[in-house]
Amino acid sequence: MSATPAPYVRTRLSIMMFLQYAIWGAWLPILYPFLMGHRGFSLDQTGMCLMAGAVGALAGPFIAGQLADRSFATEKLLAVSHFVGAILVYFLAGADKFEVFLALSFIYGLVYAPTLALTNSISFANLPDRDRDFGPVRLWGTIGWIAAGIGVGQILLHYHNGSDAELNAGRAVAFQLSAAMGVVMALYCLTLPHTPPTKSASEKTAWLEGVKEIMKQPLVTLFLIAIPISMVHQFYFVYTSGFVTDIQKAANSEGADKFANAVNQVLGVGGGGLMTIGQMTELLVLFMIPFFAKSFSRKTLLLTGIAAYALRMALFAYMPTLPFVILGVALHGFCFGCFIFVAFMVVDENTSPDIRATAQNLFNLVIIGIGIIVGSLFATSVVGKYASEGMAAGKMDYVKLFSVPMYIAIGCFVLMLLLYPNKKKSAALPSAGA
Secondary structure, eight states: OOSSOOTTHHHHHHHHHHHHHHHHHTTGGGHHHIIIIISOOOHHHHHHHHHHHHHHHHHTTTTHHHHHHHTSOHHHHHHHHHHHHHHHHHHHTTOOSHHHHHHHHHHHHHHHHHHHHHHHHHHHHHOSOHHHHHHHHHHHHHHHHHHHHHHHHHHHHHHSOSSHHHHHHHTTHHHHHHHHHHHHHHHHHTTSOOOOOOOOSSOSSHHHHHHHHHTSTTHHHHHHHHHHHHHHHHHHHHHHHHHHHHHHHHHTTTSOOHHHHHHHHHHOSSSHHHHHHHHHHHHHHHHHHHHHHHHSOHHHHHHHHHHHHHHHHHHHHHOOSHHHHHHHHHTHHHHIIIIIIHHHHHHHHTSOGGGHHHHHHHHHHIIIIIHHHHHHHIIIIIIIHHHHTTSOTTOOOHHHHHHHHHHHHHHHHHHHHHHSOOOSSOOOOOOOOO
């Protein structure tokens, strides 16, 4: 905890979170149909593009975490990263060659991925009470994601809602919107509370110290299980936009489904808007986390998140009608809030104050690095091909497709139940140092 909290710190950090996740939420949900439907990339090429952006998370602990923990103020590092990222994501909108899109995605990942953990660490460093304050602050990141997703969906509904080709081409606007918000975020970061590095006498290299600490329980189990859970998470973001678009079209094909029409009018088309329902439930879960954290063990919350992952995939596979698909999308709040969000809290409270930015980036390495790299290739080049065998071009057997991540999540649930330590709550450490 900071000795003297910065003025209006919760408000300032909330605006930061809004912009941070709006930048990402504008384009991530529509990336797969944009690449497959508009650019005409193959499943293998699409998987490689999805994977390339995640490579940036691998560099996070060794570059961004090291700089923030040892060399530069976190807010300045965030400003530079977002300005460069805005330029790169703008050019992604017009990159029509696979090699160009792949290279830009790789560089963008190097720049953007570490900022996810850095916004966590700057929050933990400046908030008066981590358990009480971080949930409501991070909640604004979810609101930003919702606003961006619905905004893109409405633009597509009103300006690109003709043929499939027109809809797919119109998704380029998501990258342009993201770039504009990236410039705003870069300027805004310069106004954030000054968060200088905390130098350690024990280890000059922050990531080495971080690796030592995550080799202990409960972090070692958490990190290992986070890899397959991240793969399951990637199935959701790779396929759900196209999947729900097909469901919306089928429900509204005869123009008689008033429910489907109402959903389209409110959330837009193209998949990304409907997917914001998951972020809406995420708002509720994040709001409740401070209360859940006092009543339930970290293990119980993590298990709840994993169970939600399994149930969501089951609904997609075996009950593919609009109401049940919406229910499956809504479970995203529990998936993210009870597993990924709580996991970041566990990482923060089980690591030393002087390496927390690096520890957050090490967990990012797992969640949006290793897990997404492996998950992207597995979801497209392996399971995607398996689920499309014998189907018409561009079509999937969704029972086959979503059953695979469902069983992976069930296996993770069993491992977490058996391996994660049973204790009420991890010992809280001061929320200091970025």
